[in-house]
Amino acid sequence: MSTFLASRLLQTVPTVFLVTVAVFLMLHLTPGDPAEVFLGDKRSSPELLEKVREDMGLNRPLHQQYLSYMGNALRGDLGRSLQTNVPVMEQILNRLPWTIELAGAALLIAACVGISLGLIAAIAHNSALDTAAMALALVGISMPVYWSSLLLILLFAVHLRVLPAIGQGGLERLILPALALALVSAGSLARMVRSSMLEVLNQDFVLTARAKGMPKRLVLLRHVLRNALIPVVTMLGLMLGNMLSGAVITETIFARLGLGQKYVEAVLQKDFTMVQGTTLFIALMYVFVNIVVDVVYAFIDPRIRYD
């Protein structure tokens, strides 16, 4: 297990390195003078530009700039926002809990709805119920998150008036955005659980269990379900990625002051250091989550041995 962990971590090194290089280079890939990017929409005189270049170290060779950027980043210093002059890291940490709350709730809903829908479809294979469940899943996948968000607001906040449309804090303000964010993932999860269940149902050990007189319900519970849900774990990391990027949209619609909303705001305001810092933070977090998922997967699937 420890060898597996070590090799998995080692595999991540080039990815993390390339991610940091790409995020660092963002500034230099932007058309125009990097110093002008830092000045934003402010009027720039040659003296001012030169001063910015000097202050930001833009006159130094690229690799030195990268090393000092990374050196600062490792100490948790991602620079200051060009708009508010607040440290980027501070803003990220302020916003992060709201996004984690949203993504966590959405993940929970997606898992409950997706897995049950997939199970129902697989157990009632080739019946009307199966068709209905899969049609529902297809609709879920085809619903853009901004559209489902607006529909949920329309239904629960405007017509039924049971839940608030915007804001954050408290369960009642979490339900709608989490539901909207969960729909797409629930749809794809349902399809995956169904095909994974059908695969396991065709295995010999299921037939054996039935043949020795085990009741169908017990076979499903003890043998099929446990095996069929293993691949679902690998999807969790991917789903969390979708949640993080979907939060960009749901947070904007539901006016939640989370990391995703901040990100869009930063892109719109051309707040370059904020975009750069947040991008780095989210990407590294995502890479880390995927390592955890892989390790958990190796733990729970006894068929996989990493030596």
Next chain:
Amino acid sequence: MTDPPATLELSRQPHWRRFFSRFLRSRNVMAGALALFVVISLVALAPAISPYAPTEQFRRQRLQPPNAEFLLGTDNLGRDIFTRILYGGRISLQVGIISVAIGATLGTLLGLLAGYLGGWADVLIMRFIDMMLAFPGILLALVIIAVLGRNLQNVMIAVGLSSIPVYTRVVRGSTLALKQVDFIVAARALGGSSMRIMAWHILPNVLAPIIVVATNGVAGAIIAGAALSFLGLGQQPPDPEWGLMLNEGREFIRVAAWVTTFPGLAIMATVLAINLLGDGLRDILDPRLKL
């Protein structure tokens, strides 16, 4: 070696005919294709069908509910929503198709190179792909927009580039498997150059999964493109685009739900049609492909 041997052509004919008859029998494919045909016709014929111009404002008729004069109602500036959906669809479909063309071309090329050449090319390309995959979902497109600037053209580039990894992975996998097959080994033994083998022998044989991924990819690109316009990073007012229309109607959702409902329905219907078609194509062309 200028033309592929004639026998190959002969054996290919019934192959495609068999597929074609399966397309006709697949309910998913036919339903999806029919719905998509309706959408494309409506959008293509926008100037002929639409009663007004997409930016024409009827100041006295703001936020009118659907009626005989304005089939799907009007928005806050008194513009006909039906007209705007038809014209907006041109942009949304264009974004979907061009992004996929960009992503599929570059992704396939990288996948072929990685799979066929192997060695360092493979390592370099796949590390690069891993790097791209570290930016989940729409985030990569957002980063690219942040770098290139926000407009519709950059939306297509951003959405296209961020879809590269799917194609590269699928094509690389298929190429690796094909490399061991006899006819490729034979082609190499006969001295065919790498470029030639990739273009003439491997590419035609990895087209099936590419078509499946690309079909569903158009749906994803339409959703992503509309999302970026929704966030204010793509199409700019006053021209219509589905995501932009949704965003513009958002403010008025309490008093005039139709302003958001209809563009949303348009996106969903189009995406649903494409996904149906894609699922059907997958079942026929490449049942083992897991998406």
